[in-house]
Amino acid sequence: MTSSRDKRNVAVLAVCQAIFNSARSLTFLSAALVGVNMLGDDLTLVTLPITLMLVGTAGATIPSAYLMRWIGRKWGFFIMSMVGAAGASVCVYGVNQNDFWLFNSGIFVFGLYSGAAQQYRFAVADAAPDYFKAKAISLVLAAGVVGAFVGPESAKFSKDMFDVEFAGAFTALMLFTLATGFAVLGVDIPKLSRLEYEDSGRPLGEIFKQPTAIVAVLSALFGYTAMNFLMTATPIAMKVGGGFDFNDTAFVIEWHVVGMFAPGFFTGSLINRFGVLKIIMTGSILQFLSILVALNGDSLTYFWISLFLLGVGWNFAFTGGTRLLTQVHTPSERAKVQGTNDFIVFTGMALSALFSGTLYHHMGWTWVNYGVLPMVLIVLTATTWLSIINRREADDASNPAE
Numbered sequence: 001m002t003s004s005r006d007k008r009n010v011a012v013l014a015v016c017q018a019i020f021n022s023a024r025s026l027t028f029l030s031a032a033l034v035g036v037n038m039l040g041d042d043l044t045l046v047t048l049p050i051t052l053m054l055v056g057t058a059g060a061t062i063p064s065a066y067l068m069r070w071i072g073r074k075w076g077f078f079i080m081s082m083v084g085a086a087g088a089s090v091c092v093y094g095v096n097q098n099d100f101w102l103f104n105s106g107i108f109v110f111g112l113y114s115g116a117a118q119q120y121r122f123a124v125a126d127a128a129p130d131y132f133k134a135k136a137i138s139l140v141l142a143a144g145v146v147g148a149f150v151g152p153e154s155a156k157f158s159k160d161m162f163d164v165e166f167a168g169a170f171t172a173l174m175l176f177t178l179a180t181g182f183a184v185l186g187v188d189i190p191k192l193s194r195l196e197y198e199d200s201g202r203p204l205g206e207i208f209k210q211p212t213a214i215v216a217v218l219s220a221l222f223g224y225t226a227m228n229f230l231m232t233a234t235p236i237a238m239k240v241g242g243g244f245d246f247n248d249t250a251f252v253i254e255w256h257v258v259g260m261f262a263p264g265f266f267t268g269s270l271i272n273r274f275g276v277l278k279i280i281m282t283g284s285i286l287q288f289l290s291i292l293v294a295l296n297g298d299s300l301t302y303f304w305i306s307l308f309l310l311g312v313g314w315n316f317a318f319t320g321g322t323r324l325l326t327q328v329h330t331p332s333e334r335a336k337v338q339g340t341n342d343f344i345v346f347t348g349m350a351l352s353a354l355f356s357g358t359l360y361h362h363m364g365w366t367w368v369n370y371g372v373l374p375m376v377l378i379v380l381t382a383t384t385w386l387s388i389i390n391r392r393e394a395d396d397a398s399n400p401a402e
Contacts, residue, residue: 005188006128010136012186013120014143016077019183020117021147023176025257026155027053029250030169031107032235032357037165038100047357049107050232054350056087056111057118058343064116065339072191073123074184077116081181084113088174095167106170113177115346122338125326126189134276134323135268141319142264148257152250159246192331201333204340213337215386216324219280221345222375223317226287227310229352229372230294231256234307236357237365242298252303259311267319276320277383277390283316284379291376294369317379 031049039046060080068076087109094103124140125133154172161168191197207213234252238244271279290309293302329337360368 002129002132006132006136009124009127009187009189010139012183013124013140015183016117016180017120017140018143018146018150019176019180020114020120021144021257021261022150022154023147023173023180024114025147025151025253026169026173026176027107027110027151028231029152029235029253030155030159030166032232033239033246034095034103034166035100036236036239038098038103045357046236046361047232047353049104051350051354051357052104052108053111053114054228054346054353056108057114058346058350060112060115061118061342061346062336062339064112065119065335065342068116068119068123069192069197069335073119073126073189074187077120077123077184077187078181080113080116081177081184084110084117084177085174085181087111087113088170088177091170092167092174095170096162096164098164110173110177115342117180118342118346119338121322122326122334123187123189126331126334131272133326134271134319137322137326138264138266138268138271138319140264141267141315142261144261144264145258148254148261151257152254156247156250196330196332199330199332201330201336204336207328207333207337208340210328211386211389212324213328215277215280215382216321216328217341217344218382219283219317219321219324219379220341221321221348222379223280223283223287223314223321224345225348225352226372226375227260227314228349229356229375230290230310230368231307232353233356233360233365233368234303236360237298237368238303241360241365242303244300244303248300252300252307255304256307256311259308260314261311263312263315264319267315271320271323276323277387279316280320280324281380281383283313283318283320284376284383286310286313286316287372288376289313291369291372295366298365 028050032046035046035049064076064080087106090106090109091103094106121137121140124136128136155169158168158172159166235249238249238252286309290306290313293309294306296302325341356368359371
């Protein structure tokens with residue numbers, strides 16, 4: 001029986017995830033276009049804002065995990081939300097001043113908050129029983145589907161609200177981030193016990209050399225990096241390469257985010273029924289299909305279908321990777337394991353955002369898609385490898401040597 005506390009934590013963190021994802025989808029849609037407005041014809045650095053946001057995210061993952069280990073999830077999330085709101089306010093000022101570097105500094109600080117917010121999915125599993133962890137994780141991620149519409153629609157509504165284009169959008173970003181700080185105060189996750197806090201656990205090297213840990217990290221890293229590589233370049237490809245207007249781009253991003261988060265309402269049940277590795281594999285196959293669609297046409301329909309499949313594939317791979325990671329650490333080890341995992345994932349995402357824009361500028365949309373293929377193949381290979389190991393271990397357990 002699922003406890004009332006577990007249900008409450010899912011509800012509170014789902015609200016936080018919904019608001020956070022609205023902020024993120026607004027940012028992914030708007031930040032590169034702010035760069036287009038400020039940079040003119042040379043688009044080499046057009047994805048630098050997204051890159052710096054992800055650098056901030058990566059840089060904050062381990063410190064925010066240890067902050068929460070020290071003061072608890074609730075106040076750790078609250079403090080980082082206030083940091084993010086301050087960064088968003090700097091973005092507003094940078095847009096108003098037409099200062100690309102000031103805008104980038106603000107979005108970097110907003111990224112620090114994102115590093116903490118990425119742990120909503122881990123936090124909901126902290127106190128949940130094993131049978132409920134996969135569902136709890138997937139339900140919190142599923143709430144992000146709200147951001148599929150709220151984020152882009154907020155950008156459309158607010159981008160021309162003030163005299164300077166997109167100043168209103170980043171004002172909305174600031175308000176979203178403040179809202180998560182106050183919403184998370186309703187969460188009820190016990191702090192570590194004294195014994196758990198004093199126990200440092202196993203060395204990271206010992207934990208991460210486990211095959212399950214390796215595949216957990218690779219699934220999250222390349223599932224997310226592949227998605228980010230294509231999503232970051234899509235608004236640029238649609239505006240610069242395809243001549244689509246802002247509303248068309250918002251439509252594609254909306255349905256991409258729906259694909260990312262709507263499956264969360266049933267991903268946990270699928271994992272419990274079919275096994276986590278099969279779901280991760282399915283996610284990688286869907287991302288492969290998304291690349292094939294993108295390579296076969298550049299009309300609005302092709303962008304829409306490709307980005308939707310990309311999002312669903314991400315959901316399966318990332319939710320599966322998150323669930324796998326919860327199997328390899330104890331409560332006393334979770335801060336360093338979760339923080340290190342997210343540091344690896346978001347460092348990869350930061351690099352992917354930077355190289356996505358550079359690759360698009362020099363070689364075009366087709367090669368951006370080709371660049372994702374190795375990432376998808378790595379995840380498929382890794383999950384196949386772990387499936388073989390698990391099958392052998394099961395055979396050995398059922399047929400012990402006499």
